[in-house]
Amino acid sequence: VTEAFRKRYLDAWFLAGMTLVAVLVFRLVEPSWLNSHTLQSIITQNGPLALVAMAMTFSIVSRHIDLSPGSMLALTGVVIGLVYRDTGSLGLGVLAGLALCVTSGLVNGVLVSQLGLNAIMVTLATYIWARGLALGFTNGDPIVVNTRLTSITNHTVGGFTIVAPVVVAAYALGWYVLSRTLFGRYTYAMGGDPVAARRAGIRVGLYTTLIFVSMGVATWLASTIVLGQLASAQPYAAPSLELDAIIAVIIGGTRLAGGEGSVGRTLLGVAFISILNSGLLNLGLTDAYYQVYKGAALLAVLSVQLLLRRLVAEDVRRRQESEQLLAEAAGYA
Amino acid sequence: MAVDAPRLPSVAVQAPLDRVRAAAETFGTLAVAGLLLLSFGLTSSVFLEATNLRNILVQITVVGVAAIGETLVLLVGGLDLSVGANVLLGSVVAGDLVQRQGAPLWAGILGGIAASTGIGVLNGVLSAVIGIEPILATLGTFLLAGGLAKIVLHSSWIVVDKPFFADLVRTHVFWQLPLMVIVMFALYALAAVAMRVTPFGRAVYAIGGNPRAARLAGLPAVRVRILAFGLGGAFAGVAGLLQIGQLGIVSSGNATGLEFQAITAALIGGLSVSAGGVGRVERTLLGAWIVGMITNYQTIRGIPPNYQQALLGGILLLAIVADRLFRGRSS
Secondary structure, rough: OOHEEEEEEOOHHHHHHHHHHHHHHHHHHOOOOOOHHHHHHHHHHHHHHHHHHHHHHHHHHHOOOOOOOHHHHHHHHHHHHHHHHHHOOHHHHHHHHHHHHHHHHHHHHEEEHHHOOOHHHHHHHHHHHHHHHHHOOOOOOOEEOOOOHHHHHHEEOOOEEEEHHHHHHHHHHHHHHHOHHHHHHHHHHHHHHHHHHHHHOOOOOHHHHHHHHHHHHHEEEEHHHHHHOOOOOOOOOOOOHHHHHHHHHHHOOOOOOOOOOOOOHHHHHHHHHHHHHHHHHHHOOOHHHHHHHHHHHHHHHHHHHHHHHHHHHHHHHHHHHHHHHHHHHHHHH | OOOOOOOOOOOOOOOOHHHHHHHHHHHHHHHHHHHHHHHHHHHHHOOHHHHHHHHHHHHHHHHHHOOOEEEEEHHHHOOOHHHHHHHHHHHHHHHHHHOOHHHHHHHHHHHHHHHHHHHHHHHHHHHHHHOOOOOHHHHHHHHHHHHHHHHHOOOOOEEOOOHHHHHHHHOOOOOOEEEHHHHHHHHHHHHHHHHHOHHHHHHHHHHHHHHHHHHHHHOHHHHHHHHHHHHHHHHHHHHHHHHHHHHHEEOOOOOOOOOHHHHHHHHOOOOOOOOOOOOOOHHHHHHHHHHHHHHHHHOOOOHHHHHHHHHHHHHHHHHHHHHHHHOOOOO
16 A cells, blocks of 8 residues: 555655755755745745646646636736726725636636536637736736735745745645545546536536636735735736646646646645746846746656656556456456 | 547548538638628728738738648647747747858748747657647747747847848739738648648548547557647748748747637637547638738727737637537537
C-alpha cells in the first residue's frame, strides 16, 4: 500500500523537487533574491493567481476549463472603479463587482450545463467581450481608487499582507469542500463520467453552474485585492491570469480530462509558477527571455510528468494482468 | 473535455443525409453572411462600395490565412493557441534575414516559413508523441515563439523595404484585388481540395472524428497529427509574410491576439473545439469574412475599437449558441 501511495504522488514529488531546484538556481544566480521578505512578497504578488487557481481546480476536475477570470478581473475592477467614481461609495462598487461576477458565472454555467456548450468556447467569448468592455469603459486609462481598501490590503504584519490569511482560508475551504463534502464528490463524479453522474441522479446542471459561479466569486475577490494593492482599477490588469491558473492546476497533477486532482496539488503548482515568475522577473530579464524560459520550463516539467505517469500506469497495468492470470490459474486448479 | 458523444465525420462518411446536413450548414452560414451584407448595405451608404468590400478582403487576409492552419488543427481534434506568436515569429525571422542579415529574398521567405513550421511541428510532437494536451502544449510554444521573436527583434522593429512585400499589396491582379488577397483565395482553394481528395485530408477527418476507431483502422494517427500541426505552423508563417506586406514593418505587437481571431473565424464557420472531424476549411473563410464585415461596419459607424472587441465577443457567443440550436443537442 505504501508503495502504491508513493507512486501515485510520484509526479507531485517531482514538481516539489523542481520547485526546490528553481529556488536553488535563482538563489545561485542572484543571491539577493532569497531573503527574509521573499516569501512574503511572493504571496502578496501571487494571491490573485492562487485564488483563481483554487476555483480553477473545481472547473478542471469537473471537465470545464474557464478562460474568463483574467478579463473578468479587469472588468470587475473597472466596474468597481466607475461606481466608486460616480457615487463615492466603495461598498456599492464592490457589491456591483460581485453582482457582475456572479451574473457572468451564472450565464456561463447555464450555457454550458443547459445547452451542453463547450466551456472553452463559451468562456473564450467572455475572455474577449469582458476585456473589450474593460478597455471601452475607460479608454484604456486606469481609474484611481485610493480608499481605505488600499490601506487595508497594503497593511503588513511581519511582512505578510492580508492576502496571506485570505489565501490560506480559501485553500482550507477549497480542500474541505472538494474532499470532504457531497459537492466535492459530485465534482469528481461529473468530471469522471458526466453521463453516469446524471444517471446516478446527480443534478449535474445545478452543480456545474455552481462551479462557474464560484469561479466568479474567486475572480471578484482577486479583483478587489488587486484594486486595493494598486489603488487603481487597471483595464489591462491580469493579461493572462487564466492561463497561469490553468498551468498551475495541470502542472500540479490534476488531469485536464477531469475526474482527478486535488486542491493540495494546485497549491504546489501555484507555488512552482509563483517562484518561477518571481525568480525570472528578479533576474531583470527582458520580456522576451522571460517568456522563453517560462515556456521551456513548463513544457519540460509537463513532459517529464507525463512520462512518469505513463511509467506508473504501465506498472499498475502489468501488476493487474499478473494478478488476473494468477486468479485464472487458481480457478483452473 | 466535451460531454458530446463522438460525432461521425461528415466528409469521410459520404452518407446522403450527412451531405444534406453539411450543405444545409454551409447554406446557413452563407445566409448569415448575406443577411449581414444586405443590412449593412442598407444602413450605410459606403459599405457596399467596391473599394470598401476590397478593403475588407485585405483586412481579413492575414487572419484568414492563419485560420486555415487553425482549422486543420481543430479538425484533427486539437487547438492551437500559438498561432499569433507564430505569425509574429515568421515575419520577424523573414524580416531579420532580408533586412539585417542581408540574405537573399528567397532565403528570408523560406526561413520565415521554416521557423513557423518548426514551432508547428513541435506542437505536434508535444501533443501527439508526448501526450501533452494541445491547449497546454501550444500555450508553452506560444510563450516560446513569442519570446524567440522578441529576442530576434532586439526590442526594436524592422522596416522592410524589399519591393516583393510591398508588391503583395500594390500589385492588382483582377477586379483591382491585391496579390495578397489572391494568395489567400488560392490557399483556401488548395486546402479545401486537399482535405477532400488526399489521404491526409480523409485521415484528418477520421482521426478528429473518432481517434480510437481511426487507430484501430490502422491510420498513422501520430504522423497525421504532427503533419496537421506542422501545416498549421506553415500557414502561420505565410500569414506572417503577408503581414509584412500589409504593414511594411515588423514589431512585437503585430500579431497580438491573432490566435483568438483565427479561432473565432473558424468557430463562426461552424468548427468546434470540443469535437474534431466536423467542418469545412472553406467555411472558415466565410467566418473570417463575416468577422471582417462586422468589424468594418463598426468602424464606418464610428464605434471605438475596444467596444468592437466587446461586440465581437458577443457575436462569437451568439454564433456558438445558434450553432448548437441549429444542429440540435447531441447528448
